[in-house]
Amino acid sequence: MTISTAETRKLYQQVASSIADAIRDGLHKPGQRLPSERDLAEEYKVSRPTVREAMIALEIRGLVEARHGSGIYVTEAPRPEAPAPDLDIGAFELTEARRLIEGEVAALAAATITEEELTELASILDEMLVAGDNTDKGEQADRRFHIAIAGASRNAALVTVVENLWDLRYKSPLCRAMLSRARQMVARPLIHDHQAILSALRERDPAQARNAMREHLGQVIDNLLTATEIDALERARNEVAARRTELARRSSL
Known part of the structure; x- marks a missing residue:
């Protein structure tokens, strides 16, 4: 083709x-x-x-x-x-878009966030810690955390963009399936990434907040790569093992 x-x-x-x-x-x-x-x-x-x-x-x-x-x-x-139209957005594309946009959202929020909003983010983090990364409740808290940061930017358009990016992951079965697999490949608890983002926001440091958000979503991309690579490597290993078995069988004839 x-x-x-x-x-x-x-x-x-x-x-x-x-x-x-x-x-x-x-x-x-x-x-x-x-x-x-x-x-x-x-x-x-x-x-x-x-x-x-x-x-x-x-x-x-x-x-x-x-x-x-x-x-x-x-x-x-x-x-x-x-x-097929339901499979429009892939997880790599979506997370790349989030990394670009939410990094700047976090930088803007660092300059405008209030103490009340920082308290709200800390409360959401506590919920995430109790729920765990790989649960529905943990994912719902994760979504609220990111949207709350967008709200702290004081830009309604950015809030809408971030909400829409999160909604896309649920509308696309492909994206949902890939992100679910990636969550099982977490090298470190995602709560640590969110704590780093909150710390940067507390410091009112736009550059640090941007970097923390981009590093977090970059880790999600790495997890996606790891998940697909492990599947591929396992299939390759089994294909080689099957060939060896077949060659051994033929050699014994």
């Missing part, structure tokens, strides 16, 4: 759409294992992270399934597909 630079859809959507067409046309049959991530990346002339996003999109649409320790297979009895 040749991917046109004039095509407005995301690369992962193009790859997912092409593979979905191949499945419907019978080129990939039910129960058949799809080519390796490396082979698909070479075939479609895209990066391996793009292939990973495409695989997650196809899994959400019910066309493929990941079998632990084996690879990605066409589902035996595909369920009705989720419409």
Whole structure:
């Protein structure tokens, strides 16, 4: 498949759409294992992270399934597909946008935040600490923390932008699935990042607040990369093990 630079859809959507067409046309049959991530990346002339996003999109649409320790297979009895437009925003794109925008929001908030707002942020942090990073309550508190910082910027437009960016993660099944996986790969508790942001805001230091927010969201991007890389490495290891087993079997004939 040749991917046109004039095509407005995301690369992962193009790859997912092409593979979905191949499945419907019978080129990939039910129960058949799809080519390796490396082979698909070479075939479609895209990066391996793009292939990973495409695989997650196809899994959400019910066309493929990941079998632990084996690879990605066409589902035996595909369920009705989720419409592709619901898969519009990827987690990498969303978090990159948040890093750019919320870094500046934090810098502005550092110059205008009140003691009452700092107290509110500290209270939200306490809720996050009790709830834990990987729970619904923890995520809800996380959202409130970031929106409260936007509110402290005294800019209603920025509040709306931050709210919309958070809402996008729930509207996109692809984004939600990837961020859920990434939360399991946290190298350090995210509460530590939020404490650093609050500390910078208390200091009324815009540069420090900007850096703390950008470092926090940069860590989220790193967690996303780690999550997709671990999945890919595990599949690669199992593919090599399967080849070795097959070679050993053939050698014994």
